[in-house]
Amino acid sequence: MTVQRVLPTDEAKAIVELTAEIADGELAPKVDEYEARSEFPREVLRVLGRSGLLGLPYPEELGGSGQPYEVYLQVLEELAARWVVVAEAVSVHTLSCFALATRGDEAQQRKWLPDMLGGELLGGYCLTEPAGGSDAAAMTTSAVADGDTYRVNGTKAFITHAGVADFYTLFARTGGPGPSGISSFHVNAATPGIVPQRLENKMGLNSSPTAQIVFDDVRVESDRRVGDEGIGFRIAMAALDAGRLGIAACAVGLAQAALDYAVGYAKEREQFGTRIIDFQGVGFMLADMATQISAARALTLHAARLKDSGRPFSVEAAQAKLFATDMCMKVTTDAVQVLGGYGYVSDHPVERYFREAKVLQIVEGTNQIQRLVIARTLGRS
CATH class of the missing domain: 1.10.540.10 (Acyl-CoA dehydrogenase/oxidase, N-terminal domain)
Structure with missing residues (x-):
């Protein structure tokens, strides 16, 4: 299509x-x-x-x-x-x-x-921690000022590009508890004391390295702190607003791939002397998939256009991420169903699409967090 x-x-x-x-x-x-x-x-x-x-x-x-x-x-x-x-x-x-x-x-x-x-240096985003999960403001990784450096100690979890990134955008606690005690740093990945752990064995995205990263008394120069002390949490949340739109777009693209493959298969596969796409049970399923993808694309681009015009877009980004990734999970599930038994084997890519879709409901804030963001806004209106 x-x-x-x-x-x-x-x-x-x-x-x-x-x-x-x-x-x-x-x-x-x-x-x-x-x-x-x-x-x-x-x-x-x-x-x-x-x-x-x-x-x-x-x-x-x-x-x-x-x-x-x-x-x-x-x-x-x-x-x-x-x-x-x-x-x-x-x-x-x-x-x-x-x-x-x-x-x-x-x-x-x-x-x-x-x-x-320019792409010569690849980045990783070090916010999540093993115990913190969705509660990023409760992070315990510390950055203690020591002369013209900070000494960083702590562990970050589920870090994409762990071990292959050239730099990490690191969020660590420089002050007291809560969001106002967090600062942001631009850290060279080759700095002594940065120790990527074993790679996670994941359901999907096998070619994307994900691991915990231990910061063991890492010395980070003061000129690598980004912005003033204490504004790191605000930076992180603003970045995630934009990042949620990126994940929504990934979900739309992945769902489109699943639909295109399922449509191609349904046009070729015959049962009882008829193409299966001509059976209403399959054709209507594909029609719903196509409609949901178009709706997710429109919602995502609407939020992007708000951002481009300088208007608030946080709620719309949460809505786009929520809707697009839930849609992608449903569309890839249905693509497997259209292929029947063949959808369950790796000879066809829809089983991979299905496995890859799941993580998009989790990264850049779980979809439960997106619902929380949206609901809080409704409560204030």
Whole structure:
């Protein structure tokens, strides 16, 4: 199914077309092999970076491409439709650049952002902790000022790009309890004392390395603190608002891939002398899948356009992430059902899509947290 896209400029159209070309040529042929080996496609990310696709939503004066968020999200969707690990990697990297791009001083931005936004340096986002989970404000990782450095001690959990990232955006406690005691740091991943633990054995996203990271008396220079002490939690939450839209776009792309495959199969597969797509039980299921994908895409792009116009979008981002990822789980489940027994075996990609969809309901704030965000806003209105 060809997605009808409305893009704001000819340049944006060219960017999305370039993304589709790279996705077909560099991603689609490699996904099965890399997933089977659980190998992270670092070179693919470099290709995307050198093509200008890793700094899309950040200003040109910082080394980005200055594109609206609605364009960036449609790039993510194109990537996710071929290989959701790569789309998620781009989303996490973009999230990791947020603190420095929005709160860094001129010297920090000039020193680090060009290689970050150009894709030569890959980022990780160190917020979640083993005991904290959704309660990020309860973090215990500490950063104690010691002369012209901070001594960092603690453990972060479920870190995407653990062990392969070149830098980590780290959130740690520099003050008292609660959100106001948290600060943000831009940390070189090669700093002594940063110890990635064994990789998690996950249900899906096998080629994306995820692990705990231990910070064992790590010395971080004071000039790597991003923004003033005590504003780290605000930075983290603002980054997650934007990051939730990235995950929503990944969900839309993954669901589109599942629908396209299921439709192709249903048009080829015959039972009782009839294509199964012509049976109402299957055709109506596919129709519902297509409609839900279109609705999720519209909701996600609406939130992006609010962001692009400088208007509040936190609630809309939560709604988009909630709806799109729940939709993706349902669509990939139905895609398996359309294929029947063949959907349950790895000869067809829908079983992988099904496994990959689940994590999108969890990352960047679980969907229960999204409901909490939305409900609190309703309670205040």
